[in-house]
Amino acid sequence: MPGSTRARDRVVAPRSRPPTLLRSLALRNLRGYASLDLTLGPGPQLVWGPNAAGKTTLLEAIVLLALGRSHRTGADAELIRWGTDFLRVEGVVGIAGAEEEEAEGVALDVSVQAGGRKRIQVNGVPRRPAALAEQLRTVLFAPEEMLLVVGPPTLRRTALDQLAGPHTPMYGSHLTTYTRVLSQRNSLLRQIRDGEADRAQLRYWDEPFLASGAAIVAARLRLLELLAEPLAAAHLEIAPAEDPLTLAYGTNAPLLPGESPRDALARRLHETAEKEAWNGTTLVGPHRDDLVFRIGGRDLTTFASRGQQRTAILALKLAELDLLTALDGRPPLLLLDDVFSELDPLRRGHLVRRIAELPQALVTTTVPEDLDPDLRRRAHAWRVIADVEGARIEEGEA
Amino acid sequence: MPAVLIEPVARLIESFARLPGIGPKTAQRLTYHLLRAPDTEARALAAALIAVREQVVFCERCFNISDRPVCSICSDPGRDAARLCVVEEPLDVLALERTGEFKGLYHVLHGAISPIDGVGPERLKIRQLLERADEANRAGARFEEVVIATNPTLEGEATAMYLAERLEPLVGSVTRIARGLPVGGDLEYADEVTLIRALQGRRAM
Numbered sequence: 001m002p003g004s005t006r007a008r009d010r011v012v013a014p015r016s017r018p019p020t021l022l023r024s025l026a027l028r029n030l031r032g033y034a035s036l037d038l039t040l041g042p043g044p045q046l047v048w049g050p051n052a053a054g055k056t057t058l059l060e061a062i063v064l065l066a067l068g069r070s071h072r073t074g075a076d077a078e079l080i081r082w083g084t085d086f087l088r089v090e091g092v093v094g095i096a097g098a099e100e101e102e103a104e105g106v107a108l109d110v111s112v113q114a115g116g117r118k119r120i121q122v123n124g125v126p127r128r129p130a131a132l133a134e135q136l137r138t139v140l141f142a143p144e145e146m147l148l149v150v151g152p153p154t155l156r157r158t159a160l161d162q163l164a165g166p167h168t169p170m171y172g173s174h175l176t177t178y179t180r181v182l183s184q185r186n187s188l189l190r191q192i193r194d195g196e197a198d199r200a201q202l203r204y205w206d207e208p209f210l211a212s213g214a215a216i217v218a219a220r221l222r223l224l225e226l227l228a229e230p231l232a233a234a235h236l237e238i239a240p241a242e243d244p245l246t247l248a249y250g251t252n253a254p255l256l257p258g259e260s261p262r263d264a265l266a267r268r269l270h271e272t273a274e275k276e277a278w279n280g281t282t283l284v285g286p287h288r289d290d291l292v293f294r295i296g297g298r299d300l301t302t303f304a305s306r307g308q309q310r311t312a313i314l315a316l317k318l319a320e321l322d323l324l325t326a327l328d329g330r331p332p333l334l335l336l337d338d339v340f341s342e343l344d345p346l347r348r349g350h351l352v353r354r355i356a357e358l359p360q361a362l363v364t365t366t367v368p369e370d371l372d373p374d375l376r377r378r379a380h381a382w383r384v385i386a387d388v389e390g391a392r393i394e395e396g397e398a
Numbered sequence: 399m400p401a402v403l404i405e406p407v408a409r410l411i412e413s414f415a416r417l418p419g420i421g422p423k424t425a426q427r428l429t430y431h432l433l434r435a436p437d438t439e440a441r442a443l444a445a446a447l448i449a450v451r452e453q454v455v456f457c458e459r460c461f462n463i464s465d466r467p468v469c470s471i472c473s474d475p476g477r478d479a480a481r482l483c484v485v486e487e488p489l490d491v492l493a494l495e496r497t498g499e500f501k502g503l504y505h506v507l508h509g510a511i512s513p514i515d516g517v518g519p520e521r522l523k524i525r526q527l528l529e530r531a532d533e534a535n536r537a538g539a540r541f542e543e544v545v546i547a548t549n550p551t552l553e554g555e556a557t558a559m560y561l562a563e564r565l566e567p568l569v570g571s572v573t574r575i576a577r578g579l580p581v582g583g584d585l586e587y588a589d590e591v592t593l594i595r596a597l598q599g600r601r602a603m
Contacts, residue, residue, distance in 0.1 A: 128589070170590050180552055187513035197518055204511065204556035 020137055020330045021094055021360050022062065023105060028088040029081035031057045034390025041380055044355050046371070047364045047393075049384030054391035055364040058384070059140070059335045062362065065091045065108045066138045066333075068120050068129030077116045081390075085114035093136050106135050130172060137166065137324055137332040141317045141339050148316070149293050149300050149309040156291040160220050163320060166327060167226065168219040178212040178286065181205055186281050193280035199273075206269065209285070214262035216286040217251070221261070224249055230319035238318075238350050239311050243296025247316075250290035252283070307344070314347055318354055334361040340370055348372060407433070459530065461506040461523045463488045471495075471504060478502045480542040482569075484527065484561060486510050486549060494547065502545075505530065510553040511560060519560055527561070531568040542570040550577045550595075 027036040032054045047055050056072075060079075063071045070079060080087045092105040109121040110132070122131050148155055165171045185205045191197035224247050235245035253268040255261065268284040276283045293300040293312050300312060325331040334355065340348055340363075352372040355361045363379070365371060371379075385392045403411070407429060414425035432440050456462070457469035464470070471477060471491075481502025485491055491504050507522045534541055544565050548554035562572045578596035579588055588596070 170594075173589075173591050177552065184513050184552065184556075187516075191513060191516075191518070197513070201511075201513075201518070201560075204559045205552075207559075208552055208555070 020333055022065075022091055022136065022333055023094045024090075024092045025058075025061060025065075026088075026090040027061050028086075029084040030061055030079055030087045030089060031081060032386065032391040033057060034081060034084075036391070036393060038382070038393065040360070042360050044358075044361045044363060044375060044379040046368065046376065046379035046381045047362060047384060048366065048368045048381065050386065051366055053384040053386040054393075055366075055384050056142075056337055057391070058393075059142075059337050059362060059364060061089045062091070062136075062138060062333070062335060063140060064089050064110050066132055066136045068110060068118070068132050071140060071142065075116070076112045076118055077114060080112060080114060087112050091136070108132055108135060133166060137330075138335055139317060139320050139324065139332050140335045140337070141314075142335075142337040143339060143342060145313060146310065146339075146342055148313050149304060153288075153290040157287075157289065160223070160291055163227070163323075164216075164219045164223045166324065167223055170215070171219050174212045174215040174219075177208060178216055181209045181212060182282060182285065182287055185209055189276055189282065190280040192277050199277060206266075209282075210262055210265055210269070213265050213285045214260070217249075217253075217261040217265065217289070220286070220289070221249055226323055227316075227319055230322035231315055234318035234322070235311065235315040238315055238347060242308070242311070245312055245315055246294045246297075248292040248294060250292040251286075252288055253285070310343060310347065314343065314351065318350070321354065321358075331358050334358055336361065336363045338364050338366065340365060341367070456506075460504045461508060461526065462491050462504055476501075479539060480570075481545070482530075482541050482543070483545045483547050485547045486554065486557075490547065500545075502543075507548070507557070510548055510551070510557040512553045522557075524561065524564075528564055528568065531565060535568060540570060541568075543573060544569045544571075545573050545575060547575045 021042060022040055024040060025036075025038045027033045029035075032052075047058055049055055060070050060072055063069075064079075069076070073079065088109070088111040090110075091108045093108060094105045107121075107123050109124075110118070112118045120127055120129055120132060122135060145155075145159075148159060161171070161175060185202065188197055188201060188205065192199050192202075227247060231247060232244055235242070239245075253261075253264045255264045256267075259267070265285065272283045293304075295304070295308065295312070300308065304312070321332065321334065336351070336355075340351070343351065349372070352375045355363070355375065356378070363371070363375075368376060368381075381395070381397050383394045383396055385394065410429045410432070411422070411425045414420055414428050415422050420428070432443070453465055454463050455465070455467065457464040457472055458467050459472045460469060462469050462471065478501045481500075482505055483494065483500055483502055484505045484507060485494070486507050486509060488506055491506060494500050494504075505523065505527050507524065507527070509517050509522050511517060511519055511522070531541055531544075546558045546561055548557045548561075558574055562574075565572050576599050577592070578599050579585070579592060585593070
């Protein structure tokens with residue numbers, strides 16, 4: 001009876017304070033896993049085992065539950081275990097500290113069919129991906145992100161968009177509109193360049209382009225403002241001897257005094273009108289903007305050592321934790337994918353202290369001996385065992 | 399196509415698969431259904447396909463599908479000829495007609511402006527729409543109102559803006575259909591964009 005499920009959803013899932021303790025996780029046919037059911041407690045959860053056993057897949061399952069998509073692939077069908085035709089990830093999120101019996105859990109459920117069809121449910125009611133993030137918020141720190149500072153700008157734009165999302169209602173919708181308008185506008189510009197269309201037609205796309213583009217820029221600028229203080233504090237904590245770390249918005253449409261993002265974008269669009277018709281592509285807008293890491297005013301992309309890059313990324317992750325916690329007072333679930341081996345002992349120490357303050361965290365490693373002894377003692381250990389019949393997980397000391 | 403498929407079967411599967419909403423599996427199922435079906439059924443389908451191409455034309459005024467040069471709506475003297483509703487597709491006319499609310503005439507554009515798909519204004523029945531408004535003026539029967547009922551998508555909105563600019567000097571007034579919450583819907587389950595539109599379009603009670 002759909003009516004009764006909807007009524008239950010209303011009682012059980014108040015919108016105001018999303019609980020962030022993941023109490024259980026169930027996987028069916030996800031990559032190497034045939035079937036897995038885990039009951040998770042509070043505090044750090046240490047997941048260890050050899051390479052390719054399925055540690056990262058476990059984190060990936062949690063990312064799926066939080067975002068409705070994987071952080072490793074855009075093709076959902078790739079996630080389905082070989083020889084099966086669907087996958088399902090279920091989890092129950094509950095309020096930290098509540099007794100097991102009285103704990104009001106919110107059930108999250110993501111499944112994908114072989115054709116790539118995805119279904120997302122919250123408490124049995126079909127919802128959109130954004131509804132998942134309202135219940136389960138995560139901060140993921142994975143080895144791929146070590147490239148954030150010096151890698152291609154797309155990495156930084158994606159990071160910006162992921163950060164801006166929870167802080168700005170409608171951000172995802174603006175992004176979708178912007179992407180669509182941009183490809184319409186670029187198609188039209190190519191036709192104009194080739195003499196197949198009239199430049200006057202650009203006008204009909206400029207309004208939604210400016211509206212969604214300016215909303216994206218405004219949200220990103222606001223995010224950087226919010227991030228400035230926690231970032232400086234985290235960086236000072238990790239690297240007290242270094243000059244302060246700052247983040248700047250690198251844009252091709254910088255605001256003149258008194259200008260709004262929309263005015264600036266409109267002005268730059270006008271200024272680049274000749275050139276964009278010649279190039280057949282839109283030259284200004286948030287799709288070409290970038291995030292600039294600076295230490296003492298100098299751009300990290302060009303001069304940073306490996307150590308400085310890592311410090312900057314770690315500081316950003318810690319600031320991200322602070323920022324999400326500040327949203328409603330509930331810390332997010334921290335997911336660390338084998339990053340300790342990338343950090344020196346001093347930086348590890350800062351991360352370990354932060355993990356200890358969190359209600360729950362998941363840490364994967366191939367070498368438990370590499371971890372801080374204090375963290376190992378406190379953590380609940382899970383050992384991942386690779387198996388052709390499907391990966392398994394056993395409780396036990398690391 | 400696997401080599402075991404004989405040519406006429408392969409050709410029919412391919413033809414079905416080209417239709418919108420039909421994938422390779424459905425195309426195969428339809429083909430094998432027709433192979434097993436009585437001869438009359440297959441022949442009736444073939445005849446219906448030919449009839450639809452031979453007997454159905456576009457109305458020369460509104461470009462809706464019709465079985466005669468001027469469609470039943472355009473030739474109905476009971477319709478309000480001072481009001482015109484512009485839609486993207488013939489199916490939109492059907493949807494609006496089911497309501498019985500609109501008593502005027504229609505104009506079917508056959509699409510919306512979409513550079514990605516290579517559809518510019520010249521590919522739509524826009525020139526014909528403007529000529530229609532011109533002719534009405536010359537005959538002293540100016541359209542009092544033109545309702546633009548293109549879809550509330552990016553492409554539909556761009557098309558609406560394009561039309562509004564060109565229609566304004568030619569007709570009494572240009573209006574756009576409202577956007578908002580579906581009837582029987584639940585505020586809690588509406589998406590944010592729809593809610594914002596509904597708030598923007600609120601009115602006094």
